[in-house]
Amino acid sequence: MxxxxxxxxxxxxxxxxxxxxxxxxxxxxxxxxxxxxxxxxxxxxxxxxxxxxxxxxxxxxxxxxxxxxxxxxxxxxxxxxxxxxxxxxxxxxxxxxxxxxxxxxxxxxxxxxxxxxxxxxxxxxxxxxxxxxxxxxxxxxxxxxxxxxxxxxxxxxxxxxxxxxNTVMVNAVGTALQQQGMVAGKKFFTLTADYVFGHDLLAAAKNFFDANDAELIGDELIATDVTDFSPFILKVRQANPDVVCLNLAGNQVTNFVKQYAEFGLPFPMVGFNLNTADAWAAGIGNLSGTWPTVWLHTLDTxxxxxxxxxxxxxxxxxxxxxxxxxxxxxxxxxxxxxxxxxxxxxxxxxxxxxxxxxxxxxxxxxxxxxxxxxxxQEAYAFTVKETGSYDDVHDMLDLNATVPAEGTPLEAIYPSTEGLSCKL
Amino acid sequence: MQIVFLLEQVVNGLVLGGYYLLIALGLSLIFSVGGIVNLSHGAFYALGAYVFVQLVGTLGFAGAVVISPLLVALLGILFERFVLRQFYRKDPILSLLVTFGLALVAEQAIRMIWGSAPLPATLPQEIRGSVIFGSFLFSKYRLLMLLVIACILAGIWLLLNRTSFGRVVRAGIQDPDMVAALGIRLQPYMTAVVMLGVGLAALGGAMVAPITTVHPAMGAEILTIAFVVVIIGGLGSFWGVVAAAMLVGVVRGVTVFFLPAASEASMYVLMFLVLLLRPRGLLGESIQKFES
CATH class of the missing domain: 3.40.50.2300 (Response regulator)
Structure with a gap:
């Protein structure tokens, strides 16, 4: 608007x-x-x-x-x-x-x-x-x-x-999801922000699904000014996926997460993009799943x-x-x-x-x-704690292990320089 | 199976329309009575949400949903007395500018008081989840909202059509000079109508706070939709606005079903078509004082 x-x-x-x-x-x-x-x-x-x-x-x-x-x-x-x-x-x-x-x-x-x-x-x-x-x-x-x-x-x-x-965010979350057994053979339904960032993130996500034996059964492109997600939530239910996966941005994430909790659908939710402010704005008991981040205030250095x-x-x-x-x-x-x-x-x-x-x-x-x-640089995934195990929104996120793991070169999670379409 | 999914979107659209209606109805009322296009209407919706979040910790969910719109309605008295009242008989461009400016001031004021970061708000556990009728899935909370909105709608209709208050307001809409000639001061009625309109917007804000992002610019987000609804329905028409709100909700749901990327554009296309074929809106009435 x-x-x-x-x-x-x-x-x-x-x-x-x-x-x-x-x-x-x-x-x-x-x-x-x-x-x-x-x-x-x-x-x-x-x-x-x-x-x-x-x-x-x-x-x-x-x-x-x-x-x-x-x-x-x-x-x-x-x-x-x-x-x-x-x-x-x-x-x-x-x-x-x-x-x-x-x-x-x-x-x-x-x-x-x-x-x-x-x-x-x-x-x-x-x-x-x-x-x-x-x-x-x-x-x-x-x-x-x-x-x-x-x-x-x-x-x-x-x-x-x-x-x-985006590729790093997908890799960071993907690594964590693989450890939880939530990738191979699973049906994913994605919701994607309808502008350059979202399209790009969806492409990275598709690469990851293809490489890791996951199936993408549906995707919805969502305009950046959408605030009511109820029609999309109905479509998620109709598709009956194993995992709902968000490629959304900014307020979209907060709005979706709050309304998804309102409808109380049973499919687990993950996402390839999240900013901590959007997570905090969702409030206690609305967000769940695993998400990527570049930094979180609980980082222990x-x-x-x-x-x-x-x-x-x-x-x-x-x-x-x-x-x-x-x-x-x-x-x-x-x-x-x-x-x-x-x-x-x-x-x-x-x-x-x-x-x-x-x-x-x-x-x-x-x-x-x-x-x-x-x-x-290093990246991270974080997982949302169980509702009831924290009282303050700032405590709701649990930082997972650093990606890539120690001993693996940092570049491993970045797009390879071979075949890079960037020509400087 | 397909047709069930489509019907599900239609019914969900009706529920969503109910919520658009809360904002649009106040906008339409204030325009009908005062001839003022209130561009700051969204600010009262945002205030409703913020005051709700502020109160929910102490008053609980139900308490905050009731008290927040009442407080904002009281603010509406000041708004009518010190702002709108100066502009009833003046060039509409002036009130347009003033209310637009006020919307900007209100958004910044919210930023100063509550900060620019969104405030968290959540639904109580008891009213979360969905109910399933046959193949249809409904959010419990939205059904509850729809019930509240239906009661309010019935109340407003009775107020406007079955009480002496309503008779004066309707007469005032058509011919304020005649009302004055009959020895009735319209001023207190104006105040009441503005309180009502602004309070409805705040109620909308308070009710959606747990299911949407509570941030300073949320008023601007809803205002455009509310205007589209009022224009499609026809200015000054109670049932026109009701019909338009439902229509916008349904068209949006159906577009999401067939062409999701166009869901936000759908209501503007609808407005365009209505304006092209019926410039007065679906049920727009001719209002004497605006016709000359």
């Missing part, structure tokens, strides 16, 4: 923007003939980071967490002296949808003096921002999108992806525990995985800038492609893969 409403008045905004862009452009030309403050700023002024993330719409509930994580990182970096003395200025804005996200990225890069763009959760908006970044030859650190296409056909020399891709404590001290709540990934992405960007002595795009790309390692509070360190710009 939100998307449609906000899309309606777009033509007039665009016209306004073009006109004001012309005026601003003229102003900028006039200013640069008077002196060269722009050049000076680039060397010694603050480093400006354009931070775009959805704060409205079906992913809007996640964006708030992302902003808090990124802001916290920026404050800590600045408190520790900034990037070789230069302070970070983080400009956080609502990306809304692909069209608005692209327009805002363009404005940030071309008018607001952003050195690069960081952020985003929606895979569709990330694709749009990636094109703007490439046109401007500026870096885009895609923090939260998980579509494989961003690391595949639509990868870009200017884009680096920090969250785990000293660095992760310290992060949770600092976050709680600052915001008085437990951090969600988008807070963590945004914090980590900011720290990775900061390390890149410190190592290369600034925010110059070619130097940063070269540094990230060099295989430099980053401490991301997990057991093993992470690095970007030069072939597709994916941050290679």
């Amino acid at each position: 939100t998307n449609q409403k906000q899309r309606a008045p777009k033509p007039s905004f665009t016209r306004f923007n073009r006109r004001s862009a012309l005026k601003l452009g003229a102003g900028a030309v006039a200013a640069s003939t008077l002196g060269a403050p722009g050049l000076l700023r680039a060397q010694s002024g603050p480093i400006r980071i354009g931070h775009l993330t959805p704060m409205t719409g079906f992913l809007g509930t996640l964006g708030g967490w992302a902003v808090e994580g990124a802001q916290m990182a920026a404050e800590e970096i600045n408190a520790a002296g900034g990037i070789n003395g230069r302070m970070i200025e983080l400009m956080s804005e609502d990306s809304i949808n692909p069209e608005n996200g692209a327009t805002k990225a363009q404005r940030m890069l071309e008018q607001d003096g952003a050195d690069f763009i960081l952020g985003e959760i929606s895979s569709a908006t990330s694709l749009a921002i990636s094109e703007v970044a490439a046109r401007n030859q500026k870096l885009f650190i895609a923090v939260g999108p998980r579509s494989d296409v961003l690391r595949g056909e639509r990868c870009s020399p200017y884009m680096f992806c920090t969250d785990i891709p 000293p660095e992760s525990k310290a992060f949770v404590e600092r976050f709680q001290a600052k915001y008085d709540k437990i951090p969600e995985n988008h807070s963590w990934i945004s914090y980590v992405a900011m720290q990775i960007a900061a390390k890149g800038m410190m190592e290369t002595g600034g925010a110059e795009t070619p130097a940063l790309i070269e540094y990230f492609e060099s295989g430099a390692e980053f401490d991301i509070m997990k057991n093993r360190r992470a690095h970007f893969r030069a072939e597709d710009h994916q941050l290679i």
Whole structure:
């Protein structure tokens, strides 16, 4: 709904923007003939980071967490002296949808003096921002999108992806499901978010089912603004599967899970995508099954525990995985800038492609893969505890073993670099 | 077997329509009486859900479902007295702008008070699960909701058609000047109608809070559907809105059966067709004061 409403008045905004862009452009030309403050700023002024993330719409509930994580990182970096003395200025804005996200990225890069763009959760908006970044030859650190296409056909020399891709989520949950004997010979019914992310996740899921002797007996594509799932729940019952499997996103997951619990169907539920905030929002006794995650606040490493404590001290709540990934992405960007002595795009790309390692509070360190710009890191599955065994929604999730297991190379759960459709 | 599944979707659509009706009916009432298109109607629905979540811990499920709409209806008094009342006789664009602005303010206010993260809410164990009649599967809770909505609908119909209150309101809809000439002040009636409309929206919010995401933008989500229902039904028509709500629910269910990816688009196509063939809506009445 939100998307449609906000899309309606777009033509007039665009016209306004073009006109004001012309005026601003003229102003900028006039200013640069008077002196060269722009050049000076680039060397010694603050480093400006354009931070775009959805704060409205079906992913809007996640964006708030992302902003808090990124802001916290920026404050800590600045408190520790900034990037070789230069302070970070983080400009956080609502990306809304692909069209608005692209327009805002363009404005940030071309008018607001952003050195690069960081952020985003929606895979569709990330694709749009990636094109703007490439046109401007500026870096885009895609923090939260998980579509494989961003690391595949639509990868870009200017884009680096920090969250785990769909294939990894499927592998993480799939490994856990195999251990529970819930894959081979089982009939799966999937519900899929009807946009690039969902289609992509369904493709990854199909690969997994095919490779592991499971049968996909039905799939429903579901528009992102659907809030009532009762007709789909009836279809699930009619299909009579062994397992109901969710490839949904954002509020869709919360809505489905609550209504599935309302109907009380007997088929076990699992899913290949979930954000902790969506799980918490479902409330006690609604969610069940096994799900993937990039990070959970119960992760047992000293660095992760310290992060949770600092976050709680600052915001008085437990951090969600988008807070963590945004914090980590900011720290990775900061390390890149410190190592290369600034925010110059070619130097940063070269540094990230060099295989430099980053401490991301997990057991093993992470690095970007030069072939597709994916941050290679550990992933996890978690299982929802029995209802009644916890009182607080924050305690409902049980983190399973790390994937891949110790001793197996990290790359084992990522799409193989052989036959990779990404050409950089 | 196929036909049973289709019928199941039709019946489920009727249940869903009942819930759309709660929101749309208030919207239609406020428009009929005050001539105001209340774009902030969704905000009261969201408030209903939030106040429910706030109260459910202390009052229990039933208590919170009853008290939340009453509290929001009280807020409706302020809304009518200090906002809507200024605009009954003015250019409709003004009230449109004011209520749109209010919707934005309300959404941000919810964000400031309760935070942007969704609030958890769950159904009590006793009213979970489904009942099976023959081959039909129903959620127990939705049947309960339908029962509540049917009672409320009957109550409102009686109120509008069988009481002196209803006679004044209906006369006020057609010709407020004549009502004034007869020495009746419409003002308190307006307040009551707005309270009723806003309270219905809040009841809708409170009842769906356990089965949907309770988040700040939930008001915007429902408002579009409510408008579609009112437009299809015909502005100002009680039974038109009832029929349209059921129709939208059923069309959505049937589309999910045949062409699931188009389920959200179906109601807009329906609205388009109705507007094309019958611009006044299914049962839209001619209202004198809007006709000149």
